[in-house]
Amino acid sequence: MTEEIETERNDVREDGRRPPRAVVGSHRIEEEMFGKVFDGNIVGRIWTFVRPYKAQMLIAVFAVLTFTATQLMIPLIIRYAIDHGIATDGANNAVLLHSIIAFAIAILINFAASYVQETIVGRVAEDVLFDIRRAMFSHLQRVSLSFMDKTEVGRLMSRLQGDVNSMQEFLETSVLSVGDITLLFGIVGVMLYLDFRLGLMTLAVLPVLFIVRIYWLPRARVAFVAAHETNSVTNGALAEAIHGVRAVQSMDRQSINFTLYDDKAHANLKAHLTAAKYAQVMVPIVDSLTGVAMALVIVVGGSRVLNQELDVGVMVAFLFYIQRFFDPIRSLTLQYSVMQRAMASGQRLTEVLDVPVDITDAPNARSLTADMDGSVEFRDVVFGYDPKHPVLKNISFKVKPGETVALVGPTGSGKSSAMALVHRFYDTQHGQVLVGGHDVRELTQDSLGQQIAMVLQEPFLFTGSVFENIRYHKSEATFEDVVEAAKAVGAHDFIMTLSEGYDTELGERGGNLSLGQRQLISFARALVADAKILVLDEATANIDSYTEMLIQKALVKLLENRTGLVIAHRLATIREADRIIVLQNGQLIEMGNHDQLMANGKLYAKLYNLNYSSFDDIPDQELQAATPGESHT
Amino acid sequence: MFAQSVGLENTVSSDALKRAANHSDSLAHVNAAGWGRGLFTLVRITHMTLRHPWQTTFAIGATLIAASLQLMIPQLLGHAVDQTQTAMAGGAAGKIAETALLMTALILLAVSILRGLFTMIQNYYSEAVGHHMGYELRLACYEKIQQLSFSFHDSVHSGDLITIGMLDLEGVRMYFSTALVRTILLTMLIGLGAYMLLSTDLVLGLVALSFVPFVAWRSSVTQLRLRATWLELQERLSVLTRVMEENLSGIRVVRAFASQTYELLKFDKASHSALELAHKRVGIRVTNTSAMTLSFFAAMGLVLWVGGSKVIAGEITVGTLTSFLTFMTILQMPVRQLGLMVNSYARASTCGTRLFALLDLDIAVKDAPDAKDLKISEGLLRFEDVGFAYPQVAGRPVLQHLSFEARRGETIGIVGPPGSGKSTIAHLIPRFYDVTNGRITIDGQDIRDATLRSLRQAVAVVQQDAFLFTTTIENNIAYGDPWAKEPRIERASESAQLHNYVLGLPMGYDTVVGERGVSLSGGQRQRLSIARTLMLRPAVMVFDDSTAAIDAGTEQRIRIAMRRYAKDRVTIVIAHRLSSLMHADQILFVEDGQIVERGTHENLLAAGGRYRALYDLQVRPGDTVPVAVKKDVQA
Structure with a gap:
């Protein structure tokens, strides 16, 4: 293979040209600053x-x-x-x-x-x-x-x-x-x-000021906005340098970036100097006009005082007013x-x-109580984010209380959408979703949320201590409850190795923990919430095998005595499930336990026989070969 | 502690402020700065202004002239009033008096115009000095931040650096105009003004100046209090910001747990605490400005009274009284500004101390004095008894007695439990950190004797989490080689299995990604990172767990594509997924910073040690080796 000969990586060529592909910071200015x-x-x-x-x-x-x-x-x-x-x-x-x-x-x-x-x-x-x-x-x-x-x-x-x-x-x-x-x-x-006369004469300077300011304002504003924008641009570039410093250093871009940043900082300097000129040019104008007005009062008013046509106090009062009357004009234009x-x-x-707000409680919505049976049922559900393109087509199934059901299917098959419907994040276009035997639209959202715990694929942690994160909104949970939950999901051991145990403050988004550890904490959180139904979206990202083992154990614990709906990616999880539902292109194509589906010899069996440890690992080509396309269905 | 987010708000981009506000600790040692250090900082900033001698001279000169001119105005007005009073007759005397009035008026006009012009020069040049200083400091800051080594960046919140580089810098930049020039102006106006009043009439002068000490004291105290509460308010607002931002980013969790009520409570708590303080600040400000205005007017009333009596007694003229009253209106503004001036000094001193602390930092990893460019001949990388401990926890070695070597064309796999020190190995080769014991050589040259530039061009690390710059995908791939031509970029992208995805985007390679662009998934980012590194054509390429988010199938294709490149270089693969590295020529199993097993995949499996155990854990129990892996091993 021939690679075209290129110059050595040098920062700025001798002719002063900047590298064509190099930029620092973003040039995009977000939005309009001024309206009507x-x-x-x-x-x-x-x-x-x-x-x-x-x-x-x-x-x-x-x-x-x-x-x-x-x-x-x-x-x-x-x-x-x-x-x-x-x-x-x-x-x-x-x-x-x-x-x-x-x-x-x-x-x-x-x-x-x-x-x-x-x-x-x-x-x-x-x-x-x-x-x-x-x-x-x-x-x-x-x-x-x-x-x-x-x-x-x-x-x-x-x-x-x-x-x-x-x-x-x-x-x-x-x-x-x-x-x-x-x-x-x-x-x-x-x-x-x-x-009256002296008043009119002095006030004659006012229109002049108005006209000057009307002429000045739009121009000055362009300069001020430019200064403001170059500021954001320069600061944006600095922020990028800080956040991306490791990437910059590992690709040795420091000197190119410095040159480019210099360009920006210099443009910023220029813009500010221009803005300063605009801001300051008004000073002598206002001062001169004040001077003119005062001179008028002195010459015209003074000679009338001399001729005893005017009281000297009036003249003094005029001089006072003149010094004040530019202030309101200045602030009004601002x-x-x-x-x-x-x-x-x-x-x-x-x-x-x-x-x-699309989803509100029905006027006579009921509260879902903890003594409901914990069943979930989909009846002929049709749903699409855009109603014209449904992502779920006439889905019907029932999950019995205490049963664990795995949802399986290629990306885009509608697994996540189905889960979101259980929680009534969205309303169906057709059919019903029932929880504990009640249509979710007849239940209050709050009570529904209380009875369904959810673990998302990407664990999200809040700033605060480990304890606060596990307890989350369940403020009645005691420290013991939290520790017990953490022990149950196998998070206790690593929490105790943190500098302050359960009181350790987590960094932004739990940055000081590994993905697997965050996952375990989010498991503990779901356990503390103690809901009848657990909806779980298994993480796809590769977690190291040691933590993975902990997570698999925790999963078993978490699903004990609960109805579980799991979007499963790992075969280990899938095989453990009581029942497997296979979705493809929004349709339910198979349902049954592992052995039944294997005997069935359809999509599940084909996917399984490809022998990947996770359904997500299957390369696209093989997936396409194994799955009948749209036209077949 | 509330000492970071300092300064005048308006000129800083809101993004930056937001990020700055999100962090609460800082270069802690700097905050403990004492008095002496603050003073030293001010001297240093003042010294910096002298780099612009002409502009500084213009600014200060114009200030002196403008202040003097301003002080002439009340006298001229008083003079004019007296001129109307002395000659009360018509005729010739009247003519003379009118001419005199005209003269006064013209002088006044000239003084006003000149004062305006000099004030303009004063303001413009003092701003210009500040902006030039700001420009220099920006560059210095940027350069420093780019050079500071990983260990520094590990120990500091990025938000704190942003605060220093934006808000603190602003505080220092404003020093010249809001502190230094203002001091000169106020000293002139107040000092000279007081002298003129007192020399004209001692008693009336004292009465007229009676408000000055009170207002000066009040305004300084208040400004300092307002500054303290402002910092505290920023702190509370940053909590509020965090609550809102986390809520919105984690909205799915919030909804999933039906915890909107709880979240609103959290919001209200943060919001109320900020609102309470905001109200308190309004109180402080208003009480104070009202009191200052009252004391000023009270003094004015006294001048009118005492002065009026004096005029009646024939001791002074109406003109003198007028000039006293006008003087007072002129003095009011500078006296009130004394507080702002004090505030500017306080701000410049704390901001400057932090800024200079950053600029003065030593760079831990830098070129040795006699560093030479790295010469690559055989392409032999050697770790010789390498030990390493992070500077923050110096007593706890992360790596110990690590020795291995790899030649061009070879692949080394490194595996081990989390926290075993695998990634650290990757960071030592390009000198992101320096070894604490032993040495690393490339073709016999200790990497510490090579220039950083040449070393980092020779060694490239594919990072776990690729940072995306806000620019097009194409520019992101070509980040390390911005002169690159398109075909090369596309080839790298193809090898990293990114090409097809990019072509599927409406804007293709011109799609802007990053913070303000399209966001990429973890796997896509990792693929971009691989493509980016391929562009560098390094002699040593390290994959630091950089395929974890990529599915096994794609990874396998990447691996096959990589073979084309592998023959020219040393490849080091760090991973926890065994299929990523089982094809390596040598596999090192690292535990607690030491190599505990080494060998080929087959040897290690046969040995039945830790590697074997990990292997069994990863392969489905009861199943044989997965097909994907088998293919790869055979290939």
């Missing part, structure tokens, strides 16, 4: 969350208005003091004193109003944030599993975190906007009231972006909240 400025539907949905706090929000708005009013009052009081107490010919200490008292009252009201407003708004915004999050979380507990199957956890997490946070930001700023708008109008009104971000987030949140 206002969307009635979304605001309506958000409102349903704010409604419980309606009274508090009213108080907050009232407090904001009071606060703004006192803000406006203060320069007016100063003006009054100057004009009537200080700068008049008949200098008047009494008027000054009155002004001071008025000032004191104003600032006390200001204090109280700002305290009330900020406390309420801050707390309600947090409350609403947590409420929305809880509503979504509890909704996700009920939505259909097919939704959960096709939705990435990361995506849902960013709904539960990022999007919920921008709702909080939105709530806080919307109350503040009320204050800003009032302040802006208040200042304009007071200035026009104090002196709030515009917050609104847009909130609408985009709100859209995504409502999408989650609107995912339909």
